[in-house]
Amino acid sequence: MRRASSLLALLALGCATSPKVADEDQTCPRPSVIVSFTSICCGIDQEAVRIVDEVLDHLAFDKNVTRRPWGREGEFDLCISTDNKLAAERVFHTLVLSVPINPTRPPTTIRIPGGKSFNSTATNDKLAD
Numbered sequence: 001m002r003r004a005s006s007l008l009a010l011l012a013l014g015c016a017t018s019p020k021v022a023d024e025d026q027t028c029p030r031p032s033v034i035v036s037f038t039s040i041c042c043g044i045d046q047e048a049v050r051i052v053d054e055v056l057d058h059l060a061f062d063k064n065v066t067r068r069p070w071g072r073e074g075e076f077d078l079c080i081s082t083d084n085k086l087a088a089e090r091v092f093h094t095l096v097l098s099v100p101i102n103p104t105r106p107p108t109t110i111r112i113p114g115g116k117s118f119n120s121t122a123t124n125d126k127l128a129d
Contacts, residue, residue: 028066030085030088030113031081031082031083031084031085031087031088032079032080032081032112032113033080033091033095033110033111034079034109035077035080035108035110036075036076036078036109036111037075037077037078037108038075038106038108038109039073039074039075040106040107041073042106043073043074043106044073044108045102045105045106045107045120048105048108051098051099052078052098052108055094055095055098056078056080059091061087062087063080063081063087063091064080065078065080066078089112092110092112092116092118095110095118099118099120101120102120103121105120105121107119107120
């Protein structure tokens, strides 16, 4: 009995400390665009962050931008919620055309949940479905 209660306590402890992976739809409501600034070793691409911030500041339609930090080297996601799917598509394509492709810099990923995605480190196709 003592062994069983110890096992249950360990399982409960493991469940309490394990991070939960949330569904994209719950963390960023649709229609939306998610921009992920990631790092391989030495921090995120600050130039890409600056470019994305400038583009978002100049877009002339309603959007809600939420910053969600998640990494140890400054990594974070931007959740850009829009009023409709067309607006999300426009944000996506505008950002894809703005973020430079550079395989030697930390990756920046732009995606529409369940749809298109772009990775700034890709060397051949700029856009993938």
